[in-house]
Amino acid sequence: MQFEKIALNPEPKQIHDQIEEVVNTLVRGYDTLMGTLGLGGRKGDYDDVNYEFNGGAKDELRKKHYDKSLRLLWKAEGNTPWLSFRDCTSEELALLSMAEKSLNRDELRELKRVRSEDFRRQIQEEYTQAERQAIVNVLSTIGHGEAYAWMVSTELLNEVKSTGARSALTMQVLEEAKHFVVLRELIQAFDCPIPRLTVWEYVLLEQGFKSKGLEKFFAMNVLVEGFALSIFGMLSTLPGLEILRLFHLDESRHTGLPANYFKEFPMSEWEKRNPISQVRRLGLILPVLPLMTALESDLAELGIDTFEFVGSTARKILNLMDRVGFTLPIDNATFATILNGAFNAYTSVSRVDYEEKDFLVAETTKGKAELEVEAEVFRLREAAAAAALAAAQNGGGRRNVRPAA
Numbered sequence: 001m002q003f004e005k006i007a008l009n010p011e012p013k014q015i016h017d018q019i020e021e022v023v024n025t026l027v028r029g030y031d032t033l034m035g036t037l038g039l040g041g042r043k044g045d046y047d048d049v050n051y052e053f054n055g056g057a058k059d060e061l062r063k064k065h066y067d068k069s070l071r072l073l074w075k076a077e078g079n080t081p082w083l084s085f086r087d088c089t090s091e092e093l094a095l096l097s098m099a100e101k102s103l104n105r106d107e108l109r110e111l112k113r114v115r116s117e118d119f120r121r122q123i124q125e126e127y128t129q130a131e132r133q134a135i136v137n138v139l140s141t142i143g144h145g146e147a148y149a150w151m152v153s154t155e156l157l158n159e160v161k162s163t164g165a166r167s168a169l170t171m172q173v174l175e176e177a178k179h180f181v182v183l184r185e186l187i188q189a190f191d192c193p194i195p196r197l198t199v200w201e202y203v204l205l206e207q208g209f210k211s212k213g214l215e216k217f218f219a220m221n222v223l224v225e226g227f228a229l230s231i232f233g234m235l236s237t238l239p240g241l242e243i244l245r246l247f248h249l250d251e252s253r254h255t256g257l258p259a260n261y262f263k264e265f266p267m268s269e270w271e272k273r274n275p276i277s278q279v280r281r282l283g284l285i286l287p288v289l290p291l292m293t294a295l296e297s298d299l300a301e302l303g304i305d306t307f308e309f310v311g312s313t314a315r316k317i318l319n320l321m322d323r324v325g326f327t328l329p330i331d332n333a334t335f336a337t338i339l340n341g342a343f344n345a346y347t348s349v350s351r352v353d354y355e356e357k358d359f360l361v362a363e364t365t366k367g368k369a370e371l372e373v374e375a376e377v378f379r380l381r382e383a384a385a386a387a388a389l390a391a392a393q394n395g396g397g398r399r400n401v402r403p404a405a
């Protein structure tokens with residue numbers, strides 16, 4: 001390449017460089033001092049000298065959460081063509097259906113209208129009005145949660161260290177945005193009133209959003225997304241809700257992020273066991289219990305025992321907490337026993353045919369692929385092996401109650 005060079009005198013540039021050096025030392029020195037004193041300083045958590053975010057490259061995090069998310073990125077238009085999304089490229093559309101390629105825009109719009117009506121008809125045929133409303137009530141708890149997941153991950157993006165973790169959170173922000181808008185249209189297609197947040201979920205999500213720093217990982221990625229993962233796993237085999245499998249896959253990556261992050265930037269023992277954080281974590285979990293009671297009749301309409309669901313979810317989330325290092329004021333085994341006792345106490349009153357159960361051994365995720373994904377995310381096989389070993393060493397097993405179905 002030939003450039004027509006412009007001749008310059010070297011002195012002005014040399015003078016500029018000297019001035020810049022002095023001003024740079026003063027400005028950055030001032031920012032460093034203010035930062036050290038906790039009075040402000042540089043806002044951007046970025047290391048321009050090394051062309052890296054503070055914390056370094058951490059390519060493993062990038063590969064597991066950014067590269068993988070992009071590989072698995074799914075488009076709403078391709079999976080739910082009856083919704084209003086236009087997010088496929090023309091090549092993707094051509095691949096989806098060679099026949100549709102020959103349709104003009106009006107014909108395509110008509111095809112989408114027909115598919116939308118097909119979807120609505122399928123929903124009408126598969127479910128009664130009460131079942132449709134129950135699905136909307138259950139799914140909208142996650143729909144509202146997706147709005148908070150979007151907001152929390154946007155804030156977490158500025159809390160994590162390293163280029164790898166930022167790229168991971170950037171993909172999570174994108175996926176939460178997609179979850180919110182796609183799930184909203186899917187729920188609207190059921191043509192049922194969509195309930196507001198119950199106060200229990202409102203408190204849970206607001207407190208989670210207000211969590212300080214990396215405690216947001218507990219509130220959102222472990223607790224709320226562990227709960228969402230379980231709901232998607234429970235409903236993804238229902239007719240018309242197959243797209244929830246894709247949500248389930250995304251959420252599995254989100255729930256896996258804290259463990260991968262803390263592998264690179266371990267929490268201190270104080271961060272894991274500080275009593276104030278432990279009590280706050282317990283305070284976040286508690287609203288889930290009345291929330292599940294609020295959903296009991298909707299889940300019962302779908303043939304699901306709400307306490308089997310929450311027992312199944314609690315078992316997985318407690319495993320994940322162990323793995324990540326988030327502790328509670330009481331040990332997880334004792335907490336699980338208390339939960340089981342509370343569920344039995346409540347169901348002894350709420351159920352017509354009550355029978356004592358061990359709700360914490362229930363499994364409410366249905367799909368084979370979803371079970372495989374959860375076994376990996378929550379390390380369920382390792383946990384089951386450890387529980388079996390502990391039971392063998394104690395010469396017995398868990399309490400002599402009927403396992404939940």
Ligand SMILES: [Fe+2]
Pocket residue numbers: 146149175176179228251
């Ligand atoms: Fe999500």
Ligand SMILES: [Fe+2]
Pocket residue numbers: 149176225250251254
């Ligand atoms: Fe998520």
